[in-house]
Amino acid sequence: MQRRCSVxxxxxxxxxxxxxxxxxxxxxxxxGISIVGMPDAAxxxxxERVKSAIKASGFTMPGDKIVINLAPGSIRKTGAGFDxxxxxxxxxxxxxxxxxxxxxxxxxxxLSLGGKVRxxxxxxxxxxxxxxxxxxFAVPADAExxxxxxGLDQRQIKSLGEMRLCDLLPAHFxxxxxxxxxxxxxxxxxxxxxxxxxxxxxxxxxxxxxMGPPGSGKTMLARAMPSILPPLSESEALEAAAIHSVxxxxxxxxxxxxxxxxxxxxxxxxxxxxxxxSPVRPGExxxxxxxxxxxxxxxxxxxxxxxALRQPMExxxxxxxxxxxxxxxxxxxxxxxxxxxxxxxxxxDPEKPCSCSEQAVRRYQNRIGGPLLDRIDMHVDVWRTxxxxxxxxxxxxxxxxxxxxxxxxxxxxxxxxxxxxxxxxRTRNVQELVASCRMTPACRSLLELSAKTHHMSGRGISRxxxxxxxxxxxxxxxxxxxxxxxxxxxxxxxxxx
Numbered sequence: 001m002q003r004r005c006s007v008x009x010x011x012x013x014x015x016x017x018x019x020x021x022x023x024x025x026x027x028x029x030x031x032g033i034s035i036v037g038m039p040d041a042a043x044x045x046x047x048e049r050v051k052s053a054i055k056a057s058g059f060t061m062p063g064d065k066i067v068i069n070l071a072p073g074s075i076r077k078t079g080a081g082f083d084x085x086x087x088x089x090x091x092x093x094x095x096x097x098x099x100x101x102x103x104x105x106x107x108x109x110x111l112s113l114g115g116k117v118r119x120x121x122x123x124x125x126x127x128x129x130x131x132x133x134x135x136x137f138a139v140p141a142d143a144e145x146x147x148x149x150x151g152l153d154q155r156q157i158k159s160l161g162e163m164r165l166c167d168l169l170p171a172h173f174x175x176x177x178x179x180x181x182x183x184x185x186x187x188x189x190x191x192x193x194x195x196x197x198x199x200x201x202x203x204x205x206x207x208x209x210x211m212g213p214p215g216s217g218k219t220m221l222a223r224a225m226p227s228i229l230p231p232l233s234e235s236e237a238l239e240a241a242a243i244h245s246v247x248x249x250x251x252x253x254x255x256x257x258x259x260x261x262x263x264x265x266x267x268x269x270x271x272x273x274x275x276x277x278s279p280v281r282p283g284e285x286x287x288x289x290x291x292x293x294x295x296x297x298x299x300x301x302x303x304x305x306x307x308a309l310r311q312p313m314e315x316x317x318x319x320x321x322x323x324x325x326x327x328x329x330x331x332x333x334x335x336x337x338x339x340x341x342x343x344x345x346x347x348x349d350p351e352k353p354c355s356c357s358e359q360a361v362r363r364y365q366n367r368i369g370g371p372l373l374d375r376i377d378m379h380v381d382v383w384r385t386x387x388x389x390x391x392x393x394x395x396x397x398x399x400x401x402x403x404x405x406x407x408x409x410x411x412x413x414x415x416x417x418x419x420x421x422x423x424x425x426r427t428r429n430v431q432e433l434v435a436s437c438r439m440t441p442a443c444r445s446l447l448e449l450s451a452k453t454h455h456m457s458g459r460g461i462s463r464x465x466x467x468x469x470x471x472x473x474x475x476x477x478x479x480x481x482x483x484x485x486x487x488x489x490x491x492x493x494x495x496x497x
């Protein structure tokens with residue numbers, strides 16, 4: 001006689017939780033556990049943890065043959081998160097817990113040998129899946145990425161023994177922590193033009209390259225950018241937090257509205273930057289989704305890794321292809337890059353001479369690659385601030401509050417244009433971008449002449465238009481004027497480029 005039970009669980013594919021049915025059959029035959037459905041080594045090892053946890057929790061481990069099927073069989077199952085659903089399905093099949101109650105939960109969790117339920121990466125995406133399926137969600141007590149979700153009944157589970165009565169208590173969520181202090185632009189002396197560029201980049205989500213000698217303030221300018229970015233909306237926060245949950249990263253700041261700010265080291269591998277591995281996990285560009293990806297010393301990154309950024313910068317997502325299929329992950333990030341102009345760092349410096357040959361300078365700058373540079377909207381030279389300015393006690397520096405006010409104004413005006421003038425919300429199409437600029441014939445001729453003079457590509461022209469449109473939004477202007485075009489060209493045509 002066969003005894004059956006099925007419970008609902010989930011598997012992570014990229015940054016998404018996919019439904020998995022854990023089906024258990026207990027039948028007569030040689031004692032043992034067989035797991036089918038493309039399990040990896042961690043899932044196959046679960047049988048030892050499950051047997052020990054069941055006995056330690058006061059239940060009886062059946063001495064019959066147990067077959068466990070993880071469906072659908074076309075998806076590879078990874079990790080220890082199937083311990084809890086497998087144990088509950090075995091207990092349901094043997095009548096030690098009520099299988100009807102088990103069917104109302106989505107179960108994910110690792111079991112200790114003593115029966116304690118431990119959290120696994122990806123608690124938040126699994127909770128979102130449970131809400132989508134209309135199920136309750138059993139939250140491991142120590143899950144750092146568990147958050148209250150409207151429309152989802154979440155119950156806390158500490159140990160397998162609590163399933164005996166199937167009456168789990170409502171989940172308790174920790175209070176959100178205080179956001180860490182952010183670097184204010186007022187702490188950076190001088191650099192008025194660079195601060196203006198950072199404001200424009202933040203207002204229009206433009207990529208920006210800061211180039212200058214060592215100690216000129218490039219890194220500080222980049223680190224201050226989060227202080228002028230608008231907060232995440234609720235849907236954006238959940239979307240970004242789910243990615244961090246899969247990667248095992250903290251989600252407190254994101255759920256509090258702070259945009260991600262990722263700063264990978266230049267030794268980061270291509271898989272670490274764009275995502276990969278087995279199973280596929282999100283890289284830095286996905287962890288920077290809805291936020292900022294800061295590449296300090298960008299010329300020191302491996303050229304192949306940098307060129308892999310080109311497609312996600314255009315599409316806002318990354319597709320990683322593996323033998324079992326494609327995994328798509330979101331990657332809408334704002335690129336902020338910083339670099340020295342040459343190996344010694346002083347090429348073009350008016351005070352300190354450069355010791356590099358022209359060939360060495362060209363070779364160093366070419367490490368970034370022309371195609372990637374063409375996709376970065378704004379190129380800004382950053383020079384050292386005069387020592388007198390740094391030592392002065394002037395309070396006239398631009399503050400983050402003032403810069404952020406301009407960013408919010410520009411974004412609000414852009415939304416107004418979308419609603420009242422019919423402009424596209426995200427103008428990736430050149431025709432839509434040209435239409436939204438509403439240029440006069442003279443302004444159009446100015447841009448055309450500049451494009452011919454500087455041999456600009458079609459992408460370069462659209463980048464100039466996009467930056468000019470953002471500058472006009474900062475002034476709440478419906479039309480893009482000559483002054484807006486000239487300022488945008490100034491940010492495109494970097495000295496020495």
